[in-house]
Amino acid sequence: MTRCTLFKLNKKLVLWSLLFAVLTLHLVTTKLFGCQIAFFGYKKEIGTFTTTDFKYYKKYMNFTSIEFGKSLVYLPKSTVEIINNTSATFTTGDIITLKIILHNEKGDVLTGGGEFINIWMSEKGKGAGSAGYVVDHGNGTYMGVIKALWSGSPNITIKLAFPKESIGLFVNHIHRNGMLRPIFGFFKNARGETGKGICGIHTLTNHDLCDFTSFNYGMRWFCSLPYTPGFTCTDWFRIEGDTEADDRNNITSKLSETQKLLLSSTSNKIIKDIKVDVYGDKTICPPKFLCREVNPSVTWNSSSPMGYFYNRTWHNLLCLNKVEHSNKCISCLKNREIYMVGDSTQRQWFVELTEILNLSYSVKPTIRNLRGYHRTINAFSTNKRDNITVKWAPHEFPFFTYSPNMTIEVFKPARFHLKVIRSKNPIVVLHWYIHMGFVPVSVYEDHVRNAKDAIIELLDRVPSAKIFIKGPHKIKNDEVVPYDLVRYLHDKLLFQIFDDIKHKVVYLNQWDITVASENDEMHPTKDIVFQMVHELFSYIC
Numbered sequence: 372m373t374r375c376t377l378f379k380l381n382k383k384l385v386l387w388s389l390l391f392a393v394l395t396l397h398l399v400t401t402k403l404f405g406c407q408i409a410f411f412g413y414k415k416e417i418g419t420f421t422t423t424d425f426k427y428y429k430k431y432m433n434f435t436s437i438e439f440g441k442s443l444v445y446l447p448k449s450t451v452e453i454i455n456n457t458s459a460t461f462t463t464g465d466i467i468t469l470k471i472i473l474h475n476e477k478g479d480v481l482t483g484g485g486e487f488i489n490i491w492m493s494e495k496g497k498g499a500g501s502a503g504y505v506v507d508h509g510n511g512t513y514m515g516v517i518k519a520l521w522s523g524s525p526n527i528t529i530k531l532a533f534p535k536e537s538i539g540l541f542v543n544h545i546h547r548n549g550m551l552r553p554i555f556g557f558f559k560n561a562r563g564e565t566g567k568g569i570c571g572i573h574t575l576t577n578h579d580l581c582d583f584t585s586f587n588y589g590m591r592w593f594c595s596l597p598y599t600p601g602f603t604c605t606d607w608f609r610i611e612g613d614t615e616a617d618d619r620n621n622i623t624s625k626l627s628e629t630q631k632l633l634l635s636s637t638s639n640k641i642i643k644d645i646k647v648d649v650y651g652d653k654t655i656c657p658p659k660f661l662c663r664e665v666n667p668s669v670t671w672n673s674s675s676p677m678g679y680f681y682n683r684t685w686h687n688l689l690c691l692n693k694v695e696h697s698n699k700c701i702s703c704l705k706n707r708e709i710y711m712v713g714d715s716t717q718r719q720w721f722v723e724l725t726e727i728l729n730l731s732y733s734v735k736p737t738i739r740n741l742r743g744y745h746r747t748i749n750a751f752s753t754n755k756r757d758n759i760t761v762k763w764a765p766h767e768f769p770f771f772t773y774s775p776n777m778t779i780e781v782f783k784p785a786r787f788h789l790k791v792i793r794s795k796n797p798i799v800v801l802h803w804y805i806h807m808g809f810v811p812v813s814v815y816e817d818h819v820r821n822a823k824d825a826i827i828e829l830l831d832r833v834p835s836a837k838i839f840i841k842g843p844h845k846i847k848n849d850e851v852v853p854y855d856l857v858r859y860l861h862d863k864l865l866f867q868i869f870d871d872i873k874h875k876v877v878y879l880n881q882w883d884i885t886v887a888s889e890n891d892e893m894h895p896t897k898d899i900v901f902q903m904v905h906e907l908f909s910y911i912c
Contacts, residue, residue: 417574417591419549423813427860430485432546434539444481444534444637448474451515451529451643461519463651469515471505471529471642481511485535487855488642489845490515491886494525498683502886503527504675519649520679529642533853537638541853549573551809551852552771553613556581556594558606566597570610572769572814581607583768588784590817592768610782612773639847654681655688662690662909670880671866671873677883685884685902692909701728701757703912708794709761712785713802714770715745716894717841720800721763723897723904725750728759745772746781764788767818770806784818786825795835798911799826800879802841805893808857816864823868830875837877837911840865844881847891858882877910879903 453459455468471488473481490503503517515529545551555567572591574580579596581604596602669689678687711717730750747764767784785801801822807815826838843858869876881903888899
């Protein structure tokens with residue numbers, strides 16, 4: 372049964388003769404379902420945005436439509452130049468600084484900042500790549516910074532990921548609607564009748580509303596009852612995205628063809644490629660300490676580059692991410708349990724772990740079938756003497772699934788999973804990203820704070836537990852969501868929230884590894900996932 376609250380939003384007077392029955396029903400329902408029933412509407416409506424959202428989205432909210440001419444960047448007239456060595460000749464270890472100036476179609480420099488720009492260095496023949504970072508001066512000019520980490524003749528690429536006008540369209544849409552994509556709650560009553568209502572993170576509706584915040588462990592979640600009478604909140608049993616009218620592109624569908632063309636011409640577009648020559652050592656000197664030996668706080672206190680690819684292998688610059696073959700991993704993880712809570716990209720890690728450790732699934736889906744599988748999965752050692760267990764589970768709502776059999780008890784937060792851990796030296800990997808990109812950033816903040824409290828409780832109970840937070844990865848911004856902005860805000864909040872316990876939790880930076888590998892996919896390729904999992908192992912084994 373679900374924990375719930377039903378609010379009837381019409382405020383008609385109720386006969387006093389029914390009051391006693393209502394109170395009795397309240398007590399019975401509270402006892403049976405852990406919920407409360409009220410008939411008089413909310414005292415305070417819960418809107419789509421909080422003060423946190425207005426704080427971070429404020430500068431983008433003025434872009435309710437694309438403004439042509441003055442504000443929109445025009446890449447053919449924008450410029451990039453190296454400013455600390457015009458000869459483009461460097462030595463291994465040098466910092467390379469570039470000035471980026473964005474112009475409009477008239478050739479004028481843009482008057483404000485807010486664009487998201489990526490910079491990376493690559494040399495295909497050497498299987499090499501690294502990420503840099505970009506500083507926004509707020510006046511149409513930007514500074515790109517990247518480090519020469521190997522000798523050769525690499526290319527530096529500067530790309531406009533998302534213009535501020537596109538971000539404005541996204542921000543204003545979720546301000547109006549609460550979420551980018553619709554998701555439905557399905558109800559089934561005692562007579563076997565079914566119906567559906569819209570679910571979301573706010574209470575701005577004119578229809579009867581179920582409050583499932585308690586069921587979602589204190590994180591806001593609401594579903595309206597079906598318009599057909601005969602359903603109660605306790606009839607809710609599953610969720611599903613809108614498969615009949617997928618709303619993924621509902622922002623761009625409201626633009627004119629000219630606006631769509633201009634928008635597509637500025638998103639995910641290369642501003643410039645610059646070839647440089649780097650002399651000196653083959654690669655930069657490696658770190659001295661193994662990753663398992665460093666204080667976790669180091670993983671939170673560093674900026675790009677966090678590492679680089681060379682010979683198609685990821686080299687961590689914070690610590691030596693050297694891990695031997697799978698036999699050593701198996702030996703290191705013997706008699707240990709690994710808990711992974713997150714989205715389908717976290718499930719990719721689970722699959723990779725099962726292959727490396729030669730584990731067998733508790734269920735019988737093939738790897739291909741797992742792509743749409745959002746139920747909890749366990750994997751165990753085929754050799755019982757190793758006694759390794761790995762568990763993946765989807766995180767709590769909002770979780771956007773298009774599978775028709777996703778019943779609600781599947782989606783549990785970190786707090787639920789961490790409370791049931793009983794092993795003496797567990798490993799926990801937590802991740803929120805893709806699904807949190809469809810909702811206001813304040814929702815992400817609530818979920819991370821909820822998880823942090825659970826982490827503190829776990830560490831008090833099991834001090835030897837190893838906790839990892841898997842950070843956001845680079846995605847091509849082709850689903851309307853400006854994931855560069857999402858990543859920036861998620862990291863900002865994540866670092867603030869975990870600041871007082873960062874010496875106990877390892878932050879796994881996934882941004883640099885995916886920028887350096889030029890990943891565009893929501894689900895990175897298997898070779899990239901292998902490097903990510905290898906990095907995880909290096910902090911354990």
